[in-house]
Amino acid sequence: MLSSLKIVLLLGVIYLCKAAEEDVIDLTDSDFSTVLAQHDTALVMFYAPWCGHCKRLKPEYAVAAGVLKNDDPPVALVKVDCTEGGKSTCEQHSVSGYPTLKIFRKGEVSQEYNGPRESNGIIKYMRAQVGPSSKDLRSVAEYEAFIAKDEVVVVGFFEKENDLKGEFLKTADKMREEVSFAHTSTKEVLEKSGYKNNVVLFRPKKLQNKFEDSVVVYKGEPETYSLKSFIKENFHGLVGVRQKDNLQDFSNPLVVAYYDVDYVKNPKGTNYWRNRVLKVAKEMSEVNFAVSDKDDFTNELNEFGVDFAKSDKPMVAGRDADGNKFVMSSEFSIDNLLAFTKDLVDGKLEPFIKSEPVPENNDGPVKVAVGKNFKELVSDSGRDALIEFYAPWCGHCQKLAPVWEELGDKLKNEEVDIVKIDATANDWPKSQFEVSGFPTIYWKPKDSAKKPVRYNGGRALEDFLKYVSEHASSELSGWDRKGNAKKTEL
Secondary structure: OOOHHHHHHHHHHHHHHHHHHHOOEEEOOOOHHHHHOOOOOEEEEEEOOOOHHHHHHHHHHHHHHHHHOOOOOOOEEEEEEOOOOOHHHHHHOOOOOOOEEEEEEOOEEEEEOOOOOOHHHHHHHHHOOOOOOEEEOOOHHHHHHHHOOOOOEEEEEEOOOOHHHHHHHHHHHHHOOOOEEEEEOOHHHHHHHOOOEEEEEEOOHHHOOOOOOOEEEEOOEOOOEOHHHHHHHHOOOOEEEOOOOOHHHOOOOEEEEEEOOOOOOOHHHHHHHHHHHHHHHHHOOOOEEEEEEOOOOHHHHHHOOOOOOOOOOOEEEEEOOOOOEEEOOOOOOHHHHHHHHHHHHHOOOOOEOOOOOOOOOOOOOEEEEOOOOHHHHHHOOOOEEEEEEEOOOOHHHHHHHHHHHHHHHHOOOOOEEEEEEEOOOOOOOOOOOOOOOOOEEEEEOOOOOOOOEEOOOOOOHHHHHHHHHHHOOOOOOOEOOOOOEOOOOO
8 A cells, every 4th residue: 555655745746747737728719819819929739639749748748838837928838639629720720740839929820839849848949939039239339240140140120110110020020940130220220231121131251152142132022022931032042051950941843962061160162062053053043952961961862872972072962843853973063063953854864763672462451652663553543542651660650550451451342542651761752742750641532633631530440441431532332431331231
């Protein structure tokens, strides 16, 4: 039996856990907008009760909520169940996986939460979200020091209150994690800068070059061209320095030069190669260009079939608009880079496909897709398919495996394919099937005009059968549209 002291301690722990959980605000479709609008800054977790990642995050989230609610100013931590009372809210905010976390300011989405998932990290990250998102420059010295920073900065110059200033401050709130903002209405600063009612992007000295302007001015036409769009378009310039924390900024078609990128120890050598890429980028405006450090992106180079970038010259790889991968086989030069980029755009290159061997026999209840047969087996099959993207080391995938096999066996005589693909060893059309965790499951309709849909339901056999029965292009022979087994004739 437990001693009295142990019982008291246990009850204390239970009380603290419960108290912490109560610090998280639980919202549904009916009160989400109203309650959230009352909080200056809030972090919202969109979750599903069955989600393992959500279960691990919840206690950390609750502890952080208990601390942040007492801050000045406070930060509210909110949760929304996407499977019950919050379905409509989750759809409205394009939630496609769990948990999804977003930062809200006065009821409006400010940005995605990309911070840590443990309590101390959440607290630190969210504390950085409060307070002014733009520094008020009150002197010429402050202004000159700010634009001399070793990073891209955006400054608003406002002679008086106007709509542009309102747009500027709202944009600064939304992009505060990505960009350093400052503003000024000080007469001396306006006179020194030569700007009065403008927003200006300044590039740091290390990134300045003869191929593009070092200072870019926003004209202020929010109806057709928002300030956020202006910043995103100009932030990285013609050739961005692509790092692991800004990958989302670079969209396809994209050509990357991999070499020793080091602006601390070797800025001159770094810009020697970047300037050559810039020359091509200036000519090929329809393609995005970047440079990346080859040591930081070893895993990405492996995805292009490159085990080790041996040469001192840049190694070049790229993706077209559909995400197909290409590697420049010739030695780096301006002419070769230009020819490679033109051929990529014109579809003249043979894509590199990472793939396990195509199975000799694929007649089992679960079809095995690999890089080289994905198009034939899934994309162009002319059949409905439910596809699992898995990783061999993933515990959730291992738990799902027998259920997936049983599902395949149940539906082996139906016009539906149950498919699995090792996402760590094979390529697939990533523009159609976005995979951010394992397992990720997609429903691909028979009709090629319809886009694949991410499956977010339960993972019991009955859940899959019910889903397939409802979404199959033609009603299943063994189940009705509600997933009930049909009676067989004797």
